[in-house]
Amino acid sequence: xxxxxxxxxxxxxxxxxxxxxxxxxxxxxxxxxxxxxxxxxxxxxxxxxxxxxxxxxxxxxxxxxxxxxxxxxxxxxxxxxxxxxxxxxxxxxxxxxxxxxxxxxxxxxxxxxxxxxxxxxxxxxxxxxxxxxxxxxxxxxxxxxxxxxxxxxxxxxxxxxxxxxxxxxxxxxxxxxxxxxxxxxxxxxxxxxxxxxxxxxxxxxxxxxxxxxxxxxxxxxxxxxx
Numbered sequence: 001x002x003x004x005x006x007x008x009x010x011x012x013x014x015x016x017x018x019x020x021x022x023x024x025x026x027x028x029x030x031x032x033x034x035x036x037x038x039x040x041x042x043x044x045x046x047x048x049x050x051x052x053x054x055x056x057x058x059x060x061x062x063x064x065x066x067x068x069x070x071x072x073x074x075x076x077x078x079x080x081x082x083x084x085x086x087x088x089x090x091x092x093x094x095x096x097x098x099x100x101x102x103x104x105x106x107x108x109x110x111x112x113x114x115x116x117x118x119x120x121x122x123x124x125x126x127x128x129x130x131x132x133x134x135x136x137x138x139x140x141x142x143x144x145x146x147x148x149x150x151x152x153x154x155x156x157x158x159x160x161x162x163x164x165x166x167x168x169x170x171x172x173x174x175x176x177x178x179x180x181x182x183x184x185x186x187x188x189x190x191x192x193x194x195x196x197x198x199x200x201x202x203x204x205x206x207x208x209x210x211x212x213x214x215x216x217x218x219x220x221x222x223x224x225x226x
Contacts, residue, residue, distance in 0.1 A: 001161070001194060002028040002051060007060040009046050020046045021058070022217040030161075033188045033195040035205035035225075038214035044198045045166070047214070051196060052164050053081045082110045086155030086193075090167035092147045094139040100126065100150050101135040107158040125157045126150075129183060145176035149183070156187060162194035163187075169204055181207045 009021040021043045028034055038044050049055040050062060056070050056077070069080060086107075087093075094103050101122055108118045126135060129149045139147050148168065155163050165184065169177035185207055188195050197208060205211050206225055213221040 001030040001065060002026075003061075003063040004050075005061040005063075007047075007050060007058050007062060009043075009050065009055070009058045020217050021050075024060075024217075024219060026212065026219065028162075028194065028196065030194055031188070031192040032210065033185070033208040034197065035208035035211045036196065036198045036214060037200070037202075037205050037211055042214045043217040044214055048164050048166060048196065048198060052085050052087065053077045082107055082158065084161040086158070086160040086163040088148070088151050088155045088163060088165040088168045090170040092139070092144075092151045092171075094147060094150060094154075096139055099136055099138055100131070100142075103139065103150055104135075104154045104157055106154060111158055121157055122153070125153045129153045129156075143176075144172050145179060148172060148176075148180055152180070152183060152187075156191070156193065159191075160193070162196060165195065165197040167198055167200065169199070169201065177201070177204065 004024050004026045007021055007024040008019070010017050010019045024047065036044050036047065046055065050058055053069060061068060062070065064084070069077060072080070101119065104122045104125060105118050108121060113121070123135060126132070129152050131146065131149050131153065134142065134146065139150065142150065169180055172180060181204055184195060184197070187193050195208070199205050208225055211223040211225060212219060213223065
């Protein structure tokens with residue numbers, strides 16, 4: 001489904017060029033659960049920005065379902081992002097003045113789904129992530145774990161082909177982290193949603209099928225977990 005072939009990414013800082021990703025080649029099959037590990041500054045965020053159609057200033061080839069989107073316009077990339085990628089972040093990135101229902105509805109609004117169908121799909125998705133009768137609350141009335149469940153609901157409500165989760169348990173206690181990882185695992189197994197997760201936590205990474213270790217912009221090791 002996803003194929004990276006000799007991806008290089010550099011950023012200019014004045015006269016200096018920082019070479020962030022170096023000859024990254026990687027394949028991710030549909031339905032796989034991949035964890036990406038590496039120290040700060042190793043290139044993890046740059047890599048997921050390329051995979052998530054956010055950054056196209058790279059050299060090399062990136063194919064999604066055998067098609068390259070490198071020459072696509074910003075509007076085309078925004079459309080494919082909304083259609084095929086769900087994003088989950090460490091700090092949830094919920095709109096604090098909006099209700100849970102409104103937050104989870106955002107991808108469906110962009111997709112042009114009508115209000116009645118939107119509400120039905122959001123409520124069903126909230127139930128699927130273990131949130132009942134919370135749709136009228138605003139995020140700051142929820143615990144951290146509940147807010148992350150809202151963020152996960154928002155990421156899956158449009159039934160994306162893959163989810164990018166950037167340190168999804170980083171702001172959570174160990175028990176809540178375990179609950180969130182069980183939810184990710186269930187979504188992966190039951191819905192066959194491809195998961196690409198960045199984490200510093202070895203115990204969290206071991207929930208994946210495969211761990212990609214990155215150091216200084218290069219893949220050092222691919223470790224099969226199960």
